Amino acid sequence: MGPLTHEPSFSGEPLIPPERYDSLGELLRDAFVQYKSETALIELDRKKEKVRLTYLEAKRIAERLAKRLEDAGVGAGDRVAIVMSNQSRWLLSAYAALFRGAVLVPIDFKLTGEEQETLLRHCRPKVLVTEYPEYRDLSALQRGELSMDLVLVSEVPSNVTLPQPTQAARGTFEKWEQAIETDVETGGSPTFVPRARRDQATLVYSSGTGGNPKGCILTHDNYLEQYRTLLALYPYEVGDRFFSVLPTNHAIDFMCGFVGAFACGATVVHQRTLRPEFLRHVMQEHGITHMAVVPMILEAFERAIDERLEEKGELTEHVVEGLRQINAALTLDKPRGWLSKRLLKPVHDRLGPDLKNLFVGGAFVDRERAQRFYDLGFPLAIGYGLTEACTVLTVNDLKPFRSDSVGKPLDGVELEIRNADGHGVGEVWVKTRTVFAGYLDDPEQTAEVLKDGWLKTGDLGFLDPSGHLHLVGRTKNMIVTAGGKNVYPEDVESTFEGVDCEELVVFASGYVWPGTKLTDEGLVAVVRAKKGKRVEDVLPEIRRRNLKLADYKRIVAVLPWESEMPRTASMKVKRAPLAEEIRGRVSPEALISLEVV
């Protein structure tokens, strides 16, 4: 889109320029040599450091593993699946697979064993890399019902024996730690397998919440181009520390906490527990500079800051509020990290004094919260992307910070709003080199989203005059009211952001309870109250905000809900399963009418 896209802002030539490489394996191979004495990986379990590896040490381990994969027959285009929580072995295994020219299949470790097995049946990998706690849940695999050549399991307790190959299952089960015992000096070095840009690099299952598995085919060109555009805006410096907390199968973590980090010589830090107090410990004690988060984590950080301020007393709260306003005024045009850190030291100490950037994506970000973070001096890079387009399509460049938008298209991204309504809202279509090659074995679904080189994102939004993209919802969540108006539940939900409840989701009542006449096609908000509170306590606030909406967007009733809502890996509410749960458990009689006047 010419002038509306970002201008790359590299100050110097990157040490590992993506243009020079044909595959991720090739780029990473050079990075591991280039940065040999830098720290590549740190892994903690609570406060104990379990792993610390330089690039050279990491390279040696990964190459031993690559040798083991080679011996198992893994070569160009063979699939290697990973089902592992965030840890250093994940990245070492991924590099080993790419070194052998394999197609990496990162599978969400948070799925149930059955769901993971459905995906494994779908992609039929040659090798599976997993960890013992995940392996325990893969019962069909243990029974030999999934056939693979090699299954590597890390952290197997000493009293457990892995299954022996049987006639039914020809595969070998082996401890991950045993697989890296062969010294390449004596056992022979692994052979690097080159790949071309157009070749497949990964198969990533998008977090679509229902139906058939959607395996996105992503090429080396997709990733190398994405790395070029994204890191041109937000480059890491050698020695930066990225804290990896989103599952690594997630596109953002894969790019920022694996490919991008290693390509720039940064350190990737893992914490084996995701308990908030240990996350903060890592941020405070390990000099974290970058992190990719989803809105829910941002919310937990905000709680941590508020707790700290409450502990310090009312006076501190007032002083910090004053300083926040001063900082907000001083950073109106662009972030001034050094200044903000000095002005707001007590706040910055809570999340670590070295934090340079928080990447936020994955779901709709609360505008007020994002603005507050920025005003407190934490540069937030709010972005938008989807698995089908590799990682990121648009991102905020902080010139100036905008909490209301998901940013401008990255260099090379053509973005159009198709079939726009009278307000300029339509479906976001994109054309760029990072668009995927299609869904595995599913030409029909592929044809539905890929049209003449354009990707239909399924997201609804509009571009403002300065070229910033604003998202309003998903096409498939769109509700058409009885009056023929289009309503986007995400848009309505954003009106209720900040209401003092745990979770709030908007549905069309006819979607939850099809065929019931009780509430007709009215919108209902499903609300989970905070602990010790009742939904009734927040009704006045909901009523007040509801009246700010155009009449056709107003909710007509509230449904109190008690359990935590199901969410995807990127923390979006899974709407269909939630609606189903509601349908099974409560009837429309439980609705509290809002009596809209």
Next chain:
Amino acid sequence: MTRDQLTKKLIELAGKRFERDTSELAAADDFFEKLGIDSFQAMELMTDLEEEFDIEIPDYELQGVNTFEKLAVVIEARI
């Protein structure tokens, strides 16, 4: 400590943290639902329990654990 005693102790500690009357809580209760807590808050309860029993429970041991009974089984294996 028997399983029942342990379960009772867990209920007592959960009641204390989330300010609930323990008589409202039963061994088979889904604690997320009954206490109205989310997964982050459940993690905080785990930290209390770890301190109380001087053990460490890895996050993965807690996958699918949603009742005091199931929690007692996990903890029993560690003390």
